[in-house]
Amino acid sequence: MQFARLLHLVDSAIPTGSFAYSYGLESSITFGLINSPFALRNYLYSYLQQAGSSELPFIHSTFQLTETSPEFQIVAEEYDSQLLVPTMYKASAVQGRNWLKLLATFYPEAQLETITQWFVAHNISPHFTLVFTLALQRAGFALEELQAMYLHMLLRDQLSAAIRLGFLGPLEGHQLQHDFYAVFEHILAAQAGKEYWEATRSAFLLDAAQVLHEDIYSKLFQN
Numbered sequence: 001m002q003f004a005r006l007l008h009l010v011d012s013a014i015p016t017g018s019f020a021y022s023y024g025l026e027s028s029i030t031f032g033l034i035n036s037p038f039a040l041r042n043y044l045y046s047y048l049q050q051a052g053s054s055e056l057p058f059i060h061s062t063f064q065l066t067e068t069s070p071e072f073q074i075v076a077e078e079y080d081s082q083l084l085v086p087t088m089y090k091a092s093a094v095q096g097r098n099w100l101k102l103l104a105t106f107y108p109e110a111q112l113e114t115i116t117q118w119f120v121a122h123n124i125s126p127h128f129t130l131v132f133t134l135a136l137q138r139a140g141f142a143l144e145e146l147q148a149m150y151l152h153m154l155l156r157d158q159l160s161a162a163i164r165l166g167f168l169g170p171l172e173g174h175q176l177q178h179d180f181y182a183v184f185e186h187i188l189a190a191q192a193g194k195e196y197w198e199a200t201r202s203a204f205l206l207d208a209a210q211v212l213h214e215d216i217y218s219k220l221f222q223n
Helices: 002-009 025-030 037-063 070-082 086-106 113-121 128-138 143-164 170-191 204-211
Strands: none
Touching: 002 143, 025 143, 025 204, 037 070, 037 128, 037 143, 037 170, 037 204, 070 128, 086 113, 086 128, 086 204, 113 128, 128 143, 143 170
C-alpha cells in the first residue's frame, strides 16, 4: 500500500508544476541541438546522468537530516548556490512550494508546514529536490524508493514534453521510457552513498539550452 501511495504522489497529474517546464528540452529542439530520435536518446542519457551526479547526492544527504539539523542549512545553501540558471532556479522553487502545500494536505500528521516555515525563516528558496526528500522521508518512505522515483519523474516529464511538442509519438515515448529504466540501475549504483559535497554538474550544453528557455516561442500549451 505504501508503494501505491508513492506512485500516486509522483503521478504526472499531481499539480506540482513539473508539466509547465521542459528543463531545456524545448529550447534544445528549437535551436537544433536535438534533431533526430538518436539525438533525443543522447540528450536523455546526458540529462539523467547529470541529474544522478548533481541531484542524488543532495537527496542522500538531505534524507539523513531534518530541516532543524544544523548541517541542513549548509546543504540547502549549497544547493541554492548551484542553481545558476534563472529559469531552473524559479521552476525549482515553484515546484518545491507546490509540493509542500500538496503533501501537507495528504499527510497532515507529518506537520510538513514546519518545513515551509524553516525555508521562510532562513530566506532560502524551498527547492524541489530538497523538499521532495524531506517531505517523503517524514512520510515514511525509504531512500531507495525516493531516488528511483525521482529519476522516474525526471524521465517521464522530459518524454511527456517531447510528445506534447510533437517531436515523437506517444508509443515511441513510452517505449523510450521503458528502455531507459535499465539506465537507472547504473546511475543509482554510481551515486550510491555520495554526499552533497560530491555533487557535480557535467552537461554544460544542457545548462546553456536552459538559459535560452525563456526567450523561445513556446509550443507546449498550444493545441
